[in-house]
Amino acid sequence: xxxxxxxxxxxxxxxxxxxxxxxxxxxxxKMKPGEILEVLIDYAMSAExxxxxxxxxxxxxxxxxxxxxxxxxxxxxVK
Numbered sequence: 001x002x003x004x005x006x007x008x009x010x011x012x013x014x015x016x017x018x019x020x021x022x023x024x025x026x027x028x029x030k031m032k033p034g035e036i037l038e039v040l041i042d043y044a045m046s047a048e049x050x051x052x053x054x055x056x057x058x059x060x061x062x063x064x065x066x067x068x069x070x071x072x073x074x075x076x077x078v079k
Contacts, residue, residue, distance in 0.1 A: 007035035013042045020046040031078045039074040047072045
C-alpha cells in the first residue's frame with residue numbers, strides 16, 4: 001500500500017528542534033543513493049525545516065504528507 005519503497009523509517013515523534021533535523025541528517029549520511037528515507041514528525045517547525053535542509057544537502061524531497069492533525073511524513077530520496 002505504501003506509495004514509496006521506503007528503505008528506512010526515522011521516527012522522531014515527540015521530538016522538537018533541533019533533534020528531528022539532526023537525526024534526519026545523520027540517517028541520510030548512512031544511506032546509499034536511490035534509497036528512500038521516511039521521517040515521521042509531529043513538530044510543525046521541522047515539517048518546514050527538514051525539506052529545506054535536505055534540499056540544501058542535495059537530496060530530493062519526494063513528498064511531505066500530513067498523515068494526521070499535526071503529524072507529518074516526509075519522504076526523501078537519497079542522491
